[in-house]
Amino acid sequence: MAVTQQLARVPAEYLAACRQEAGASPDGEFRWNPPAEDVLDLDWAPVLLERVCALAGLDDVLLHGLRRATEGDASVDVGFLATPPYAIGPFGPAPAALSPAGAAHVSELLGQIDLRAVLATLPAEETEAAALVGDGADGIAGGLRKYLLEHFHALRDFYREASRRQLLLVLWWD
Incomplete structure (x- = not known):
């Protein structure tokens, strides 16, 4: 089974309730179960998105925003989500998060990235583009460009909605 990046939009109150559950439970159970629509x-698009944007020479501020979108920052402590036996994301780095303000800022930065223009900097031939990008890009069914556009737009729209609803973002690899 492949390890993939997961993101969840949650209200601060939900995260606080999970933290409180973990503290009150004898075994640290935090009852993490955000709604499927959130x-x-x-x-595994984050690695490829970052690689393509770096190859294209994307502005450092926008590239940093893309990294924050998939790595989070230290603004919200979610360490309790990494506590066995209920840890989310036991196969990758510890879960991370972004505050509502951080998510709004990332949403703004993602909105400034023109991924079609970024992808236009790659070689026109799909196999050449995939070879340049590396990291398994040659094995993507349906093509690298289509895959990256779909995943980038999903990420951008996900952050846009989190910003609109003033929600936290929690990120983990599972």
């Missing part, structure tokens, strides 16, 4: 499976 969870995004980004597959």
Whole structure:
């Protein structure tokens, strides 16, 4: 089974309730179960998106925003979500998060990235583009460009909705 990046949009109150559950439970159970419509499976697109944007020479501020979108930051402590035996994301780095303000800022930055223009900097031939990108890009069914556009738009729209609803973002690999 492949390890993929997961994102969840949650209200601060929900995260606080999970933290409180973990503290009150003898075994640290935090009852993490965000609604399915507020969870995004980004597959393994983050690595490829960052690689393509770096190859294209994307502005450092926008590239940093893309990284924050998939790595989070230290603004919200979600360490309790990494506590066995109920840890989410036991196969990757510890879960991370972004505050509502952080998510709004990332949403703004993602909205400034023209991924079609970024992808236009790759070689026109799909196999050449995939070879340049590396990281398994040659094995993507349906083509690298289509895959990255779909996943980037899903990420951008997910953040846009989190910003609109003033929600936290929690990120993990599972």
